[in-house]
Amino acid sequence: MRIIQSEAIVSAVRDACIEACCCLPADVTCALEKARDQETGHARAVLEQLLENAALSATAMRPCCQDTGMAVVFADIGQEVHFKGDFNAAVNEGVSAGYHEGYLRKSVVSALSRENTGDNTPAILHIRLVPGDSLELTIAPKGFGSENMSRVYMLTPAQGKAGVLDAVVETALCAGACACPPGVVGVGIGGTMEAAALLAKRQLLRPLGRPSAEPELAEMEAEALERINQSNIGPMGLSGKTTALAVHMAQMPTHIAGLPVAVNMQCHACRHASRRL
Amino acid sequence: MEYKRIRLPLSNEDILGLRAGEAVLLSGELYTARDAAHKRLFAMLQGAQGAGLPQGWPLSAPCAIYYAGPCPAAPGEVIGPCGPTTSARMDVYTPAILSAGATALIGKGPRSPAVLAALRGRAVYFAVTGGAGMLIASSIKKVEMAAFPELGTEAIRRFIIEDMPAIVACDSAGGNLYAR
Numbered sequence: 001m002r003i004i005q006s007e008a009i010v011s012a013v014r015d016a017c018i019e020a021c022c023c024l025p026a027d028v029t030c031a032l033e034k035a036r037d038q039e040t041g042h043a044r045a046v047l048e049q050l051l052e053n054a055a056l057s058a059t060a061m062r063p064c065c066q067d068t069g070m071a072v073v074f075a076d077i078g079q080e081v082h083f084k085g086d087f088n089a090a091v092n093e094g095v096s097a098g099y100h101e102g103y104l105r106k107s108v109v110s111a112l113s114r115e116n117t118g119d120n121t122p123a124i125l126h127i128r129l130v131p132g133d134s135l136e137l138t139i140a141p142k143g144f145g146s147e148n149m150s151r152v153y154m155l156t157p158a159q160g161k162a163g164v165l166d167a168v169v170e171t172a173l174c175a176g177a178c179a180c181p182p183g184v185v186g187v188g189i190g191g192t193m194e195a196a197a198l199l200a201k202r203q204l205l206r207p208l209g210r211p212s213a214e215p216e217l218a219e220m221e222a223e224a225l226e227r228i229n230q231s232n233i234g235p236m237g238l239s240g241k242t243t244a245l246a247v248h249m250a251q252m253p254t255h256i257a258g259l260p261v262a263v264n265m266q267c268h269a270c271r272h273a274s275r276r277l
Numbered sequence: 278m279e280y281k282r283i284r285l286p287l288s289n290e291d292i293l294g295l296r297a298g299e300a301v302l303l304s305g306e307l308y309t310a311r312d313a314a315h316k317r318l319f320a321m322l323q324g325a326q327g328a329g330l331p332q333g334w335p336l337s338a339p340c341a342i343y344y345a346g347p348c349p350a351a352p353g354e355v356i357g358p359c360g361p362t363t364s365a366r367m368d369v370y371t372p373a374i375l376s377a378g379a380t381a382l383i384g385k386g387p388r389s390p391a392v393l394a395a396l397r398g399r400a401v402y403f404a405v406t407g408g409a410g411m412l413i414a415s416s417i418k419k420v421e422m423a424a425f426p427e428l429g430t431e432a433i434r435r436f437i438i439e440d441m442p443a444i445v446a447c448d449s450a451g452g453n454l455y456a457r
Contacts (some may be wrong), residue, residue: 042444045278049442053412054366057358066348066358082340103351105430114313116429145363145385145407173408177386177455178363180407236406237455238444239384271410 002078004277006085008254009135012275013094013123016139017071018102020273021063024054027208028245028270035235035242043240046159050235050268055247065186065269068104069141071095071123072201078132091137092121107144126198138205140272146183146265152197155259163193164189164261165224172228172244172261177237180267185228185247188262196262203248204266212249221247235268245270256262278309280442287380287401297452302440303403303416307383308342311362313372313431315441321392322373330377332350335424335433338378344385346430348410356420356436358410361385364402368392375400387455388447396449404446405453416441 029051036047057064073091083090087237096119099106106120124142153167164187172185188199211218224247234240254260280299283291285305295301310318318336325331344364348357360399364384367374371382372395380400385407388396396402405413419437426432446454 041278041299042300045442049406049409049412051408053409056411056415060411062351062354062411063348064411065359065408066346066360066364103344103349103357105357106347107346137338148363178365181386232457236404237313238404267408 001080001082003082003084006090006134007084008178008277009087009090009137010094010097012137012277013073013091013139014098014101016137016273016275017095017098017104018061020139020141021068021102021104021272023030023058023150024064024269024271025208028268029054031208031245032268035245039235039240042238043235043242046235046238047242047255063104065143066105067107067145068099068120068142070108070141071099071120072140072142073123073125074138074140074202074205075125075127076130076136077127077133078134080133081128081135088125091123091125095119095121095123103144104237105267123141135277136274137277138151138272138274143267143269146267147177149179149265151263152193153261153263154193155261157257157259159259161220163259164225165220167261168224168247169227171265173231173233175265176233179265180269181233181237182235182242182245183268184266184270185224185244186266187195187247187265188264189249189251189260191252191260192254193260195252197264199252199263200262201251203250204264205272206248209246214251217249217251221249282440285438286337286339287341292380292399292401292449295305295448295452296450297445297448299445301403301443301445303383303443304439304441305341305437307343307381307436307438308336309343309345309347309434309436311344311346311431312366313428314425315367315374317369317425318377319373319406322377334377336378339380340378341381341383342374342379343383343436347414347434348430353412356414356417359417361405361407362408364388371395385445392453393447393453396447397451398449400444400450402447403443405441405443413441440452
């Protein structure tokens with residue numbers, strides 16, 4: 001058994017919130033550079049602005065986008081870990097500290113009264129118990145321009161692979177300019193409604209553009225990406241070859257009667273940062 | 278890319294002359310307003326008695342409206358990152374806001390047919406790059422609170438901007454860059 005103190009969790013979450021909002025991962029900037037080189041006109045100008053913006057942001061350690069999102073926190077907890085103090089409270093305290101000390105935007109309101117909670121809490125916390133004695137925390141600030149354009153489909157088994165591909169392409173095309181393209185399309189296939197949605201969100205953390213290890217899914221990812229990029233929606237909807245940088249799919253077993261498909265849209269600011277304790 | 282320098286609020290000549298697809302650098306005065314502020318402005322207009330603008334109306338007319346909610350300013354900053362939010366969520370309020378004197382709208386993404394119709398002959402919609410919050414903030418030179426400070430990031434702020442890069446997305450003659 002290993003003891004992890006609350007204070008360590010608070011500071012890890014705080015630092016990761018700030019880092020994630022201010023430092024666009026290198027795989028994302030590389031993909032944006034590649035896209036820029038293929039584009040002309042407005043599409044190229046938009047991608048140049050995004051790259052200049054990312055550089056300004058990393059230098060100043062200030063957010064690349066004012067929508068610093070809801071803090072989605074993935075916690076893989078080693079089953080030999082014992083927490084000293086309240087784990088959930090520590091995560092939320094870390095989010096609160098990160099959003100205050102980093103001068104990040106507090107974008108969280110109660111759902112119906114629309115009253116701001118004041119410190120960007122609560123975090124959206126996804127916990128997994130894993131073997132071992134360490135804690136892996138990944139913070140993915142999720143902006144709502146893209147989150148709003150996400151969908152869950154409950155397909156029938158008869159709709160099969162073709163139905164899945166149509167659902168993915170339809171979601172990306174309907175999202176259009178609103179999801180701040182070119183971004184990443186995370187797809188979760190199977191499970192139950194909520195399991196598909198979480199699986200889709202986890203795909204946004206994959207190294208950008210690395211194909212699925214399952215050949216069948218890798219093929220589907222490539223086909224979906226090609227169809228989405230043929231739409232000519234382009235960067236910020238101003239026409240062009242790049243509407244998505246990548247499609248990431250994963251599957252899990254589901255019920256004999258169903259074929260859930262969740263499509264989680266992610267803008268070009270595909271942000272996340274991790275800490276291991 | 279060739280940019281045309283444009284002053285806000287727009288001159289009549291620019292309202293009628295700008296065309297979808299033109300790249301511009303915007304300078305002058307604008308107001309931020311997003312979801313919560315729009316809801317309040319709309320309620321004020323609905324509650325107004327008779328002709329003219331409601332009492333306490335916080336915007337000048339004509340004016341430019343920017344759909345944005347900034348990050349707080351860090352020490353030494355005029356304002357935090359401040360890119361556009363999705364314009365489509367404002368569509369339901371926009372025809373009324375245009376009737377109240379807005380002649381320029383600034384945001385990201387396509388507009389509804391009702392908004393396109395309401396722009397005709399009287400206003401222009403500009404798109405700025407979503408997610409370019411730091412770059413856009415560098416064109417914001419002066420910030421003051423204009424209304425609803427209790428809304429925090431969603432309050433109405435008055436900005437003086439210099440050379441904010443934008444694209445004419447929907448013009449006053451029915452031109453629409455998002456049309457496919």
